[in-house]
Amino acid sequence: MTTTQNTQALRWTLVLLAACVAMLIFAFSASSDVTPELPQPVAKKYYKLWFKNNTPPPSIQDELKWWPDLKKIYQKNGYNPIWLDGFKLNRSGELLRTLIWETISDGQQFSGYHYEIIESKLNQANHHPRELTVLDLILTDAFLNFTKDSLSGKLTPDRDDAAHSNLSKVKIKNQLQIQRLDVLAVLEGYTNHDNIGEFLQNLSPQHQGYLQMRATLARYLRLSIEHPWLPIPQGPTLSLGQRHEQVFLIRKRLILLGDLDQILPQEPKVSTQQSFSYNSSYPSTKDKNTIDAKLQAIEAELVKIDPLQHSVYLYDYEIQQAVKTFQSRHNLAVNGNIDKKTRQLLNIPIKQRAKQLALNMKRWRHLPPNLGDRYIFVNMANFDLAYIERGIKLASMKVIIGKPYRRTPIMSGKIDTVVINPYWNVPYRIAVKDILPKLKKNSNYLRSHHLEVLPNWNNDSSPIDTTDIDWNLQSSRNFKYRFRQPPGPNNSLGNVKFLFPNDYAIYLHDTPKRNLFSESQRTLSSGCIRVEKPIQLATLLLNSQNGWHQQAIETRISNRKNTHIRLKDPVPVYLMYWTAWVSKDGNVHFRDDFYDRDEIPTSTAAIETSKHRHAINI
Template sequence: LRAELASPDPGALALPVELARAMRQFYADRAYQPVWLNSPHWSDKATQALQYLAAADREGLSARDYMLAPDMTAPHGDKLGAIADMRLTAALMRYVVDVSSGRGAPEKFDPDLFIHPRRPDPAMLLATGLAAPDFRGWLDSLPPAHAPYRRSRDGLARLRQMPADGDWPQLADGPALRAGDRDPRIAILRTQLTQWGDLAVPVATAEAVAAQASADPQFFDSALTEAVTGFQRRHGLAADGIVGAQTRRALNVPPSERARQLALNMERWRWLAPQLGPRHVRVNIADFNLVAVSPDGDTLHSPVIVGRDYRRTPVFSDRIVGLVLSPSWTPPVTILRKDLLPKLREDPDYLIRKRFRVFEGWGDAAREVDPASVDWRNVSTRNLRYWLRQAPGPDNALGGVRFTLTNDFGIYLHDTPDRGLFSRNKRDFSSGCVRVQEAEQLALFALHGDPRWPLDKLRAAMVSGETRTVKLLEPLPVHILYLTAWIDSAGRFQFRDDIYGRDMLLNQALALPGPDLSGNL
């Protein structure tokens, strides 16, 4: 082993530099003795390790990335035995890191991912496992313990039991299907919805069998309308019970593609801290939804509005440390240049109606000027020397409350006076910050029984027009996520459109080949 590890390429494995360094340290700490061989066979721990590597697919990983040899049989001979031992060590080092914290640094996959999972030292992590009294139990403890991850793992197994690509029925193009229609395509629709569990299969009583035999499978009845509506809700579509183009496209996606999508999202769960916080807030960008979680379960659900495609809301974890009630708003330079200037050139009175104050210059030299005195038609992004501040009130863009976070890129959660956009199904209209429909309830959740702020006082302060800053008694963790597939608490599959193309980027990154550990030993 010492001789093999001293070579520039230990075991001819073409390992990444960091993994090769970890493996050298691992064996040096063990006086270069084999770890997995009980000559001439694998040890019990090696057999257990091989079983977990072979079953890596159940965690949304790829077992081929950790494959050792076709027969998984330990070879004879000192040199081949040393190489086999190193190969199993290298494969298991990769696996234990991948399954616990993900397959790489997220920011390398996508520059809008500001989440930094703790990457454990492979040698130290594996040494901890070998010292554990129950090695198999230790391997079981490595994946995230979050309930959504565990449900996703179970859901992945269910998806892989459904019909494969070539066997998945396809709903042909044509006019939209709705209640009262009779169409040959409806029989295919019934098959698809039955496979997904949206259309219930009647209990096989004599009466049910007779009713089913007399029913017309090509007729769109009320039960089918209910099933279509449920399917649409699970896919974030308008739940109108009508099978139009969007619903048809979603129905035609085979389970194997949904399994790939779910596996990508399991990787995202691995990036998160082991503990999200007993009380925390999660925003799912792709779902346009927020949930506030307490030890008793989900406490609050709220629709949200997130960044449009060219001003994407980033992925990150942070803390809500305070509230600003009846806030003022200073538009960032980007919004001022790209959104407000064109509006002001067309409608100079906009500033007065919306209660904006105008300042010229910066810092201590800034002075307030009359909005009517500025000829906005002659102000461009190049000669812009003004900035704005909107007074608190019913027209303020931040509504009655802003939730103060600690990040460096100016992203926060806030209320909004424009309530109409929440009725939209797809809600990517902001410039990156997150608008919360149930902002009052979220503020109450964040205050967490602070005796200084009962509900009536909070409501009054949010509409008072007098800005007040409130420091939370305890910071509240908030996680801004991007999840396009998950299993909800009722066990239902949930899928969403990849609005920012992040699934595509992650899929490309994870498809990159790893070091070849599958040589014939």
């Protein structure tokens, strides 16, 4: 970013902050939903005292960053509390508290949100008017800090992404950032509303996926406080029908995670000193209503001899199905057994998963409020693509994304062109970093890989004879040629390419290497996204354009004619990286962070290692 751009960005930030303060003054002065029971003379006494003497309350004077603006806000509001109804938070206060809480839950450092102070004051403020007025002040300061960070894009992760080791950092250009340039108009619209809660709501994403994650995050954080996450020790593979002492802990873990719908069991306390004896008063098996009671009594006697005979230690059908659900949510082989990998993921502390959820919630900030009537979602962490139309998923397919050292960036755009039988113009970085070294070792490399050479990048260039070119004299400093593959079965882009304007030469395309889609971790490309079902995707994108049905597309492919088809209505495409999300059925899913974008350890070993690199605390 240039100095001029930095200056302009700073100027806009200052302007929007001033507008935010003005909006806050206006909204609070007109607010009708705040009906505090806190004695007004008491609250006013403290506010007037602090602002008249220009002396903040001693307990928070070092924390307040907006003291001059606070004076204007409370003066305009008649020195009344803003976030309180009586001795508790009003709806806007509770929402602000929630937004702050979920923002800091990923362990990243955000100053000025005062969460610990807010919680402390809430615990102390019961029927203490002075503490309540202090609480209201610190909440207003937190609101201004949160608003500033939200509108400036600070809360959006992955903004500076070193996508390729040999390229400068990728600057994410998403629609939320662009909207900042018009933020004054947005804020002006909110000053017509009495309820500041509506403004607060719009400072966070309102997509259904985000709201589902909010509820899940609350549950995970509650679990991290209420239940110790004891590690399940290493042990043998456990499967249906086996009895083992670990089954009790596994059963409890699956219940807490929501994979097993049972009441939390109590570990039985039995004495192994008692001997087994048959009681003749057991119910008769002739009475069908008492068979269960008889079996339970027999089990109780068996447990006296062998505690593992208790049902909580039996790897039964319900546990097997719950394990399968857990494995599916974590993209493991679904075999229903407690193997090494399943045990490892069961042992990831719930607090670490909560941090992962909180961070991935922030990634929704890359998206515009309205995704479009039809759009394409690519979740790189799950290696999948979904085509959505009017809220319905019409197609899903596997994808291949960039290698870890050539990461596909998080970005968005609009697909405006479908290319049938594309040429592949080899990007400069691939030409000089990958192909040129191989060409120097093997003079037949171009022929064996069906590559032709053009003298430059002009549109009217034609292939040239390479006989007189000494490739050993070529390097990244003087390389001027263009390598190109013509359409055909050996073209690296396959039969179809999908273009959307962007600064990184990223696009979606077919591939002749169909076998790669069977790989589990498909970080195999140089940055572009290879799609599993290109003809289906092309058919969906072109379904509103006369003549371009599936048969017509396949016919054009077969004649090998290079064809560009412009879409009448470009379709948004969102390249996202969610290592955690909640599906429509309410299940939370987790994936490996192979791009190291999360910076949150998700294995016991990684957690121990991370303690030496950085501390993450909720």
